[in-house]
Amino acid sequence: MEETAAKPRRSGGGGRQCCICHERRPALKRPKTLEQIATFLLRLHEKSCCINRSTEMLALKICRECFYAVFEEEIHQVIVENQLFKPGERIGIGASGGKDSTVLAYVLSELNKRHNYGLDLFLLSVDEGITGYRDDSLETVKRNEVQYGLPLKIVSYKDLYGWTMDEIVKMIGLKNNCTFCGVFRRQALDRGAALLKVDKLATGHNADDIAETVLLNILRGDIASLNHVFTYAYFKKLDYFSTECIYSPNAYRGFAREFIKDLERIRPRAILDIIKSGEDFRIATSTKMPEQGTCERCGYISSQKWCKACVLLEGLNRGMPKLGIGRSRGLNSNQMKTDKPTSRTKSIESKQCGSLDF
Amino acid sequence: MACNGSACQSGCYKKGDELAAPEEGGAAAASNSNSNSSSNGSGNNLCVKCKVKEPFTVAGGGGGEDGRFCAECFRSNLFGKFRHAVTSNAMIGPTDNVLVAFSGGPASRVALQFVHELQYKAQKNFDASRDRSLPVFGVGVAFVDESAAHLPSSDKAMDQAIEDVKSLVLELSPPAKELHHFPIESICSGDSSDQREKLKEVLNAVTDATGKEDFLVHLRMLALQKIASENGYTRVVLGSCTSRIACHVISATVKGRGYSLPADIQYVDARWEAPVVLPLHDCLAQELNMLCHLDGLKTIELPYEPQSTINSLISSFVALLQEENPSRESTIVRTAGKLTPFAFNRIPEINDTNVPLATRRRQKRSSLKLNGSISSESFCPMCYSPLIQSKVQALDTPEASKTNSYIFGSSCCSSCRFQILPQDPLCMEHFYSHLPPPLVARASSGNAHDIRSLREHIQDYLLLDSDNEQ
Numbered sequence: 001m002e003e004t005a006a007k008p009r010r011s012g013g014g015g016r017q018c019c020i021c022h023e024r025r026p027a028l029k030r031p032k033t034l035e036q037i038a039t040f041l042l043r044l045h046e047k048s049c050c051i052n053r054s055t056e057m058l059a060l061k062i063c064r065e066c067f068y069a070v071f072e073e074e075i076h077q078v079i080v081e082n083q084l085f086k087p088g089e090r091i092g093i094g095a096s097g098g099k100d101s102t103v104l105a106y107v108l109s110e111l112n113k114r115h116n117y118g119l120d121l122f123l124l125s126v127d128e129g130i131t132g133y134r135d136d137s138l139e140t141v142k143r144n145e146v147q148y149g150l151p152l153k154i155v156s157y158k159d160l161y162g163w164t165m166d167e168i169v170k171m172i173g174l175k176n177n178c179t180f181c182g183v184f185r186r187q188a189l190d191r192g193a194a195l196l197k198v199d200k201l202a203t204g205h206n207a208d209d210i211a212e213t214v215l216l217n218i219l220r221g222d223i224a225s226l227n228h229v230f231t232y233a234y235f236k237k238l239d240y241f242s243t244e245c246i247y248s249p250n251a252y253r254g255f256a257r258e259f260i261k262d263l264e265r266i267r268p269r270a271i272l273d274i275i276k277s278g279e280d281f282r283i284a285t286s287t288k289m290p291e292q293g294t295c296e297r298c299g300y301i302s303s304q305k306w307c308k309a310c311v312l313l314e315g316l317n318r319g320m321p322k323l324g325i326g327r328s329r330g331l332n333s334n335q336m337k338t339d340k341p342t343s344r345t346k347s348i349e350s351k352q353c354g355s356l357d358f
Numbered sequence: 359m360a361c362n363g364s365a366c367q368s369g370c371y372k373k374g375d376e377l378a379a380p381e382e383g384g385a386a387a388a389s390n391s392n393s394n395s396s397s398n399g400s401g402n403n404l405c406v407k408c409k410v411k412e413p414f415t416v417a418g419g420g421g422g423e424d425g426r427f428c429a430e431c432f433r434s435n436l437f438g439k440f441r442h443a444v445t446s447n448a449m450i451g452p453t454d455n456v457l458v459a460f461s462g463g464p465a466s467r468v469a470l471q472f473v474h475e476l477q478y479k480a481q482k483n484f485d486a487s488r489d490r491s492l493p494v495f496g497v498g499v500a501f502v503d504e505s506a507a508h509l510p511s512s513d514k515a516m517d518q519a520i521e522d523v524k525s526l527v528l529e530l531s532p533p534a535k536e537l538h539h540f541p542i543e544s545i546c547s548g549d550s551s552d553q554r555e556k557l558k559e560v561l562n563a564v565t566d567a568t569g570k571e572d573f574l575v576h577l578r579m580l581a582l583q584k585i586a587s588e589n590g591y592t593r594v595v596l597g598s599c600t601s602r603i604a605c606h607v608i609s610a611t612v613k614g615r616g617y618s619l620p621a622d623i624q625y626v627d628a629r630w631e632a633p634v635v636l637p638l639h640d641c642l643a644q645e646l647n648m649l650c651h652l653d654g655l656k657t658i659e660l661p662y663e664p665q666s667t668i669n670s671l672i673s674s675f676v677a678l679l680q681e682e683n684p685s686r687e688s689t690i691v692r693t694a695g696k697l698t699p700f701a702f703n704r705i706p707e708i709n710d711t712n713v714p715l716a717t718r719r720r721q722k723r724s725s726l727k728l729n730g731s732i733s734s735e736s737f738c739p740m741c742y743s744p745l746i747q748s749k750v751q752a753l754d755t756p757e758a759s760k761t762n763s764y765i766f767g768s769s770c771c772s773s774c775r776f777q778i779l780p781q782d783p784l785c786m787e788h789f790y791s792h793l794p795p796p797l798v799a800r801a802s803s804g805n806a807h808d809i810r811s812l813r814e815h816i817q818d819y820l821l822l823d824s825d826n827e828q
Binding site: 214215217218219220221255259262263266267269270272273274276277278279280281282283284 | 568607608610611612613614615616617619620667668671675678679682686689690692693694696697698746773776
């Protein structure tokens with residue numbers, strides 16, 4: 001195990017106070033993303049910096065207010081440096097009701113006011129129709145609508161497709177349910193976004209999610225989707241926590257998650273290093289996405305004759321749950337034979353619940 | 359995740375082995391897809407390749423390979439993968455002098471064995487041929503002794519291990535092979551006690567356990583290159599197998615080395631004076647273990663304590679995944695194989711007329727999609743990984759304070775800067791002053807490689823007599 005670095009020298013006395021403001025009492029010790037905070041503080045306080053460049057800054061203590069300030073400022077920097085938004089844009093915030101999207105909604109609306117981004121913000125939520133899981137979180141989102149004053153739109157699988165996830169699982173079991181949910185959710189969000197006429201969609205995916213996705217794509221053989229993992233806005237996370245969908249006890253993703261947890265314990269910055277690696281991967285441009293046409297059945301974007309959701313729906317409606325699952329099956333079978341792992345269709349197939357590519 | 363036939367997307371071992379088997383082992387691959395047995399060599403089962411003998415089993419289960427091949431076919435399948443890698447990447451030519459890096463472990467043992475068998479056959483052909491036109495390549499064995507880095511003082515177990523290595527190499531003749539027992543501290547400057555001192559100093563300066571382990575790997579490569587250049591070897595053979603490469607893919611990703619990753623995982627790495635080749639690239643650790651077991655190939659265990667590092671975490675992780683799905687390691691390597699390699703990931707073209715035309719032709723044919731850009735890479739002096747040009751740091755401090763150690767540190771990649779280099783400037787000075795000369799020389803020589811790679815790119819356009827084929 002690593003040795004800890006020497007304690008940093010301080011400009012003021014004993015280290016009892018918040019390291020930033022030196023006034024208030026510290027409320028937090030060792031937040032997970034120490035390295036980012038350290039780097040950020042370095043930028044802020046070049047001279048009077050009480051930090052040495054090692055990441056194992058166990059003695060760093062911040063008070064709550066400074067913590068908020070640091071966190072919000074960090075997100076603002078990400079937005080500004082990457083030019084994520086333009087004034088006047090309508091932005092949909094993917095809101096699950098979970099911790100990440102709640103934080104996202106709050107912070108975005110705060111920063112929008114504070115820094116005058118000039119954005120029109122909306123909350124967009126997807127109701128998959130999973131009793132006991134989604135009901136609770138939707139209540140949270142409805143509260144967010146009131147608390148932050150952001151208009152909310154809920155799109156439900158029932159409305160869009162005529163099926164809830166509960167009904168789907170009842171029909172097809174627990175094996176490929178994540179495939180259905182993933183495909184449907186993506187379309188649902190897109191359709192919701194279209195209904196709201198938003199220009200961009202912001203999600204609360206955090207560094208850990210992205211790192212996990214990068215890793216899983218390598219393990220699965222999916223290099224092409226590494227490209228569009230990084231086209232989403234991402235926000236750094238502070239507490240590692242996640243609510244698993246009740247339908248996905250999945251040993252495979254479990255391994256990856258355990259591994260990332262262990263990794264983070266040994267070297268916290270590894271999560272960000274994974275993302276950096278993903279960004280730097282030398283992927284030939286030929287492995288990018290295929291041509292985009294439209295689905296004959298519903299008009300949604302599709303690289304095949306029918307979009308994936310329609311294929312799956314057809315299967316459900318006809319009582320053929322395997323339609324669209326597996327290779328060289330279903331209506332698009334001729335096209336599917338020429339599918340390379342690069343095609344979006346196939347990469348969606350192999351996606352599991354909770355992956356970035358909804 | 360349970361494999362369930364056609365619905366399974368994971369590319370489970372049935373398909374995985376198809377992809378792993380080389381063209382020459384095509385019979386095995388074809389019969390794989392026909393056989394649907396997952397049983398363990400009971401009764402009716404015949405070897406999937408020769409369909410004559412019974413498959414061998416390993417007590418307690420050997421995983422994917424168990425109960426499919428008979429011993430003969432298993433061995434020839436494995437050797438087939440090795441030979442395919444060697445020929446299609448022009449790894450070993452008749453005029454080459456090959457240095458096999460031997461660690462004592464099963465993979466490098468098999469590498470040594472297979473290279474020996476290749477050489478033995480070549481020697482037999484040479485003896486039998488009338489015109490003796492094709493010379494036989496030479497083989498030497500390098501054993502880099504890292505005991506100074508791991509053990510406090512001289513160790514009986516270590517001494518015994520070294521004796522075992524010596525006798526092992528003696529047995530691998532004819533043709534006879536020279537053994538180079540190289541204590542790793544020898545790459546440092548000074549006399550032997552100076553060297554040990556310097557090595558200890560420099561290792562102690564690295565506080566991160568993973569960084570220390572990786573640093574030792576870089577020193578090991580330096581040692582191998584030194585042996586090669588001092589003894590006229592033209593190739594370095596490593597026993598790196600699919601499993602090891604899979605771990606490297608994950609560890610490089612996790613250390614933020616995604617850009618340089620493809621450089622390390624190809625069949626050929628010609629960044630070095632003596633290009634490094636990986637003939638066991640397509641063999642799984644499990645297969646290599648099994649072969650050692652089957653053929654009684656002696657391996658030598660070294661008395662080092664295992665360290666708890668990111669690398670060991672990753673090994674366990676990959677082993678766990680492999681257990682759950684026997685094609686996982688291959689999938690990882692295949693995925694990473696889709697990343698664009700570098701120009702140095704192939705054997706440099708030979709224009710020496712002494713080298714047979716057939717060999718030169720074979721080289722030209724080896725189709726590896728490379729990054730065609732002529733712009734040269736710059737390299738991290740510590741780990742020799744290619745650096746992203748746009749991220750090569752500008753030195754923004756005043757000229758006067760740019761000490762050599764500062765310059766060295768700034769030209770390293772961010773991963774080495776984080777996990778290897780000491781943070782404190784004074785510690786860094788101390789560290790730098792004890793670094794082995796070859797490492798230090800790299801920082802200044804910088805572009806020696808670039809000129810070579812540049813020449814390579816314009817090779818086809820140069821008018822040389824030797825290129826006129828009749």
